[in-house]
Amino acid sequence: MANFPGTWMTESESVVYRVVPKCACSTIGQIMYYSDHGAFFDGDIHDAKTGIHKWALDDSKPLIERNVAAHQSYAFTCVRNPYTRILSSFFDKICGVQRNGKYYRGNLVPLLIQKYGIEVGDPESGFEFDQIKSFRRFLLFARDTIRWRRPMEPDIHWSAMSGHISTFIVNGGRYDSIFWTEKFNDGMQQVLDGIETKHPVDLAQIPRFNESEGHGPKRAHPVEDYFDDLSMHIVYEVYKKDFRIFKYDFENPANKMPIGEIDIDEVHAKLG
Template sequence: MGFPGTWMTESESMIYRVVPKCACSTIGQIMYYSDHGSFYDGDIHDADQGLHKWAREESHNPINANVKTRSAPAFTCVRNPYSRILSSFFDKICGIQRNGNRYRGNLVPMLVQKYGIEVGGEDGKEDFDQIRSFRRFLLFARDTIRWRRPMDPDIHWSAVSGHVSTFIVNGGRYDSIFWTEKFDEGMQGVLDRVQTRHPVDLAAIPRFNESEGHGPKRAHPVEDYFDDLSMHLVYEIYKRDFDLFRYDFENPANKMPIGEIDLDEVHAKLGD
């Protein structure tokens, strides 16, 4: 199976397991900059040169070799399940994508029809009951993850631990896993361990939020979207994410972790 979702700098200085909706655009651009001294002109997900990606056939051998010898530090970045699933809703369901179309073609019309979700009209800019529609989307996300109906789960709302685990199961080992919510501290920790062709000043790096502006603005605090039932659904879907990455299930208003990530525990529990 190899290492799907894995990126590596061309200089082979660092290896990153991409997790959607967890600062992946910014991390990819930092990796690109560290080799080339400039940012990729466009969405880093579209880059087909300047960065090794498992999706590119020619990158398989160098990524494989580095993962096996552990000659470059491997890392990933995780995010609070409450804010991540909410971000997925506004970006992928309510938003118009960068190609000018709705995400995954007929997905949104199906959600409107089968789950009664509203998305803010044709352009996503009309007012609608965000809380009611999000909670209905959450039922849909649970159905895709629990029963793979009416479709397989999408990478943007499938559990972070599932993305993280493929790297471990196929023979990789993380040197660090850090939180989106403490991004500068975590990313600096990675950079401190490597020699880069170009120095990276994190304080000067812009945040490449490629989903920003796709959809309507969130009208309420995160916690307003989650009542008792939706909190139960989120825990059903993301229990391992809360447990392994030390997020606060009891309080959706608290996006910050409440403990330290135990790398040995992560490898033991996700390596089966």
């Protein structure tokens, strides 16, 4: 059986989406849900067990596999600048208290505090801590998980986007479009123009479902302040493919916008 982890599909099978964590996935999932039902899922779309097909749900698996293997529906995914994505992972997953009121993955944060000297601040003190120093230490940890799979396997929120996106291709899927979070409306509109939806979607009216908002400290500095020469080197070591294939600017962390067009054939060739 081919394997399509992280793949979602509307119940109407109008569209197939490969989820890439930290790349507008909550908003995209809600748009897919809305396009079928004329209403948003009440809660975090990641918790939805009905109303949308997901590879993680046993009943959905054969439907997704059949659809993707035959390329019956429009298939797409969405990417984000690697600098802002890893920063967002840090503030959300490491510093933030999750929906269940606990730290992400239970003992992960204490492990990081102990092994890497990371501080995350706490709500009592208004999250006062040295964000730059802590983030750079987190970056070492993220690199260790990706390069050497220790002290644990890499987490989906900071493993490379090219890794997520390639599983779909390697197992026989093909993307019709890959767009940037930074130009979300343009990219999502292109998808909507390419499919038939039960309910019309007006992107101008769609709220942004940022499920990570509000449960961690706010980023206190511009993006580029978090990345010195060494941090940039580490980011490049881990996300080299992401920068190259999805056309982001490695040289300048202050520029979150892409610097070229994504070549979908190149993506399939290099990630297949």
